[in-house]
Amino acid sequence: MSNPQQLRYTKEHEWLSTPEDGVATVGITEFAANALGDVVFAQLPEVGDTVTAGEACGELESTKSVSDLYAPVTGEVVETNQDVVDDPSLVNSAPYEGGWLFKVRVAEEPGELLTADEYQDFSGN
């Protein structure tokens, strides 16, 4: 499993892109997608919602379980991925690309975001 070097990661297995014009993209890691199994339903935050770093902002349902989706940063949601709502299996097939979940205008970043190497060590992969 390889986690893109340019992304940063959380211990809740989300990834965050480098903000462009203050807006960062959020998804879940390949490790998390594999652990969930086939994702069948994604409940994403809504555009305009303010999400708070470390707090649940949605959920992902798979065949076997449901998992909360945590916001990696605090900020306003500016876009959600309708493709994933229509076809949640994108989270499994392309977690770092077509399976992204939402975009957030970053207001505040927590200090503990991990680099790809740190996340690799953390997730044991």
Added chain:
Amino acid sequence: MNHAPPSSTPRKTALDAVHRALGATMTDFAGWDMPLRYGSERDEHTAVRTRAGLFDLSHMGEITVSGPAAGALLDYALVGNIGSVAVGRARYTMICQEDGGILDDLIVYRLGEDTYMVVANASNAQTVLDALTGRAAGFDAEVRDDRDAYALLAVQGPQSPGILGKLTDADLDGLKYYAGLPGTVAGVPALIARTGYTGEDGFELFVEPRYAEGLWRALTEAGEGAGLVPCGLSCRDTLRLEAGMPLYGNELSTALTPFDAGLGRVVKFDKTSNGGAFVGREALEAAAERAAGTPPRKLVGLIADGRRVPRAGYRVVADGTPVGEVTSGAPSPTLGRPVAMAYVDASHAAPGTPGVTVDIRGSQEPYEVVALPFYKRQK
């Protein structure tokens, strides 16, 4: 013999190395380290519905009952009419407590005039073994723990007869559903049974553990052109759920009788052996009467309008009042919508009852009440 190891060290089946080589995601299931899925569980599910799947089910618990009074013992110990099962045939049945509560659901194969094989759920195998051993007192029959004597492989799906047919001379056409006979598969001795837990045609192959790996490889090879894929327990669960088959621990428990679970048909009161006596008889007669009159709850199917998935333990709610509880729930690959089995108050159990919802983490999601099963194969 090595039984009941501490829960911290799950047992491994004879196919453990094969699963790891295939990159399976493993899970601890009833004290066994079992494959949960190899790739996508939905793809595995679809393969079984449309082509074929190969399962390792070696966690299942085999118990051999033999002797002149083997049939009479099983008539006494179980709820079914086991002595009347023909040699080479199998029967779905249950073992109950004196109070009628279900200890386990079982398949019993009659292997010979005086020999039966009882197959119990992994989680209940020790309980069933202990109960059978206790109930055998006074019967001229032997109860033998054969859990270590067998590995169990299953080939399930519409292509399974063709795949298995390449590896055996056994008369598969003559082998009916719920029949099982000894034969040879890929050169190794096997009990070939036409049973399964998927709602599809298929076979279960009981072999000595030392033959399991060779048989797995032979089946994999024979299934290559037919779309056979290795399948884990995750898709086994969604397959049995669509087929409306109960799972012990979900739909079945010691708190319920077979009649409560809508499976009263497995209880036979017209037994001729032992003067008609069997464990649980009195309680089950009362349960049968209750079920025929005003059953408190019924096991029904629920199909979602939306996409949120009900899970075991979620409440079924109508007009803000709890009317039942989900026992199993999953996204159904065949229906494309979440489905569930649930025990629901008789007042809300009729198919089409309006206003039935499932409380999914605080949100009341509308569900349609339907009769089980969700899926029935075309024969």
